[in-house]
Amino acid sequence: MLLALLQWIQNTGVFAYLRSSAYLYPVILALHLSAISLFGGMIVVTNLSLLGWIPRQIAPAAVIDGLRVPKRVGLIIAATFGLLLFCCKAEQYYYNTYFRAKLLLFALVAVHALVFRSRGYKRSSEAIQAQPPNPQSRLGAALSLLLWAGILTAGRAIGYVPAPPGLHFL
Amino acid sequence: MAVENPLNLSEFDYIVVECFHIAGFVLAVGMTAIVDFRLLGLILPKQTPQQLASATALWVAGGLLISIFTGFMLFSVDPDSYFSNVTFLVKMICLCVAIAFNYTIHRKAVLPGVTPRRGKITACISLVLWIWIVCCGIFIANNLLNIG
Numbered sequence: 001m002l003l004a005l006l007q008w009i010q011n012t013g014v015f016a017y018l019r020s021s022a023y024l025y026p027v028i029l030a031l032h033l034s035a036i037s038l039f040g041g042m043i044v045v046t047n048l049s050l051l052g053w054i055p056r057q058i059a060p061a062a063v064i065d066g067l068r069v070p071k072r073v074g075l076i077i078a079a080t081f082g083l084l085l086f087c088c089k090a091e092q093y094y095y096n097t098y099f100r101a102k103l104l105l106f107a108l109v110a111v112h113a114l115v116f117r118s119r120g121y122k123r124s125s126e127a128i129q130a131q132p133p134n135p136q137s138r139l140g141a142a143l144s145l146l147l148w149a150g151i152l153t154a155g156r157a158i159g160y161v162p163a164p165p166g167l168h169f170l
Numbered sequence: 171m172a173v174e175n176p177l178n179l180s181e182f183d184y185i186v187v188e189c190f191h192i193a194g195f196v197l198a199v200g201m202t203a204i205v206d207f208r209l210l211g212l213i214l215p216k217q218t219p220q221q222l223a224s225a226t227a228l229w230v231a232g233g234l235l236i237s238i239f240t241g242f243m244l245f246s247v248d249p250d251s252y253f254s255n256v257t258f259l260v261k262m263i264c265l266c267v268a269i270a271f272n273y274t275i276h277r278k279a280v281l282p283g284v285t286p287r288r289g290k291i292t293a294c295i296s297l298v299l300w301i302w303i304v305c306c307g308i309f310i311a312n313n314l315l316n317i318g
Contacts, residue, residue, distance in 0.1 A: 026314055030305035033192075037304050038297075041200015045226065058217055058225045066214040070207070152196070153189045160185060 006090035011170040019088040019169075032081035036152070039074025042067045043148055050141035092163050102154040109147050116140035177247050184247065191240040195307075197233030199300045201226040202272065205280060209293035219280040219289065234269070257315040261306035268299040 009015060018024050046067055049060040086093050093099045116137070177184050205223045207213045214222065245252050252258045278284070279292035309315060 022312065023314065026308055026312055027305075030308040033308060034301045034304050037196050037199040037300070038203045039200070040196040041203055044197060044200060044229075045204060048229070055225045057221055062214065062216055066216070070213050149193065152192055156189050156192060157185055160181065 003091065003094060006094050007168045009087050010090040011168070015084075015087045015090075016170060018084065025085075025088065028081055028084050032078060032085060035074060035078035035081060039071060039078060040148070040152075042071045042074060044145070046071070047141035047145050050137045052138070089163075091167050091169075093158070095164050096158055096161050098154045098157040098161060102151055102158065105147055105151045105154060109144075109151070112140070112143060112147060116143075175246055177243060184244075187240050187243050191237050191244060194233045194235075194237030194240060195304065198230050198237060199233075199304060201230045201233065202276075202296060202300060205276075206293035206297050209279065209289040211286070211290075218282070220282060223277070223280040230272075252310075255310055255313050255316075257306055257309045257313050260315055261303055261310065264299060264303050264306065268296075268303060271296065271299060 010019070018028065045054065046064055048054045049058065049063045052060075054060075054063070086099075177187060204213070204226060205219055208217065208219045208222050276292055276296050279289050306315070
């Protein structure tokens, strides 16, 4: 059922065209990576600031509150290009171990948000003004960096898995 | 005596080096972008561009060093084909320009007293340069800029 849907998606006119385009496909890939570069820095800076590794002249609370919306915008842009890449080779990605790992890591990012948002990140707005960050938010920040590094690694590895035989590209 | 490049022998090692390369430039480009977005007036209005630039300077330098070092490692796998790749050469020229720009004009644009207009133009040039370099990195694989 799912596989049939993925085969249908990748064979719709738009995605079949994008997949076979010598220019458009690499351009989408490049834009995906550009969005990651531009907005990945915001994730890193938020976490470094929670870890206390950014000079104190920039209050962690200001960084966390100020970058919340820009990070969401960045995630939507990067994910949109990512979704386009997925749709071009949906069936192949379904079988790709690293793609599955990447999805699992995204799920863990969501769990991380549920667990730590109310503790480290959100509370920091009021709590960590001048004093050093508490252990809980430091743990949250370290885990967040690890998860995103894992997503980056899994994402890069997707391209190295050879396509299995018998894919239903039209 | 010929010594085999270890990265030629192991795809796993090659991917690991690539991931460090990506992580390095995400750090450098992403941190620079924070300053650029601030210069454009899009984020963190309560912080001055100068505060953000000095808070991120070490991380930008660190990210650049990691990505340049790992870049040399990736290059070492097949120097001949990189040298004959137009896209790679364009990337290297733009990278030199971007680094020079970052440590001269960009550094001055965050100082107090700089007109907002000059800050915004500098931020746009910086963003375009760095995005273009990242894109070139992808385009090297198919030598996409090789016209004709």
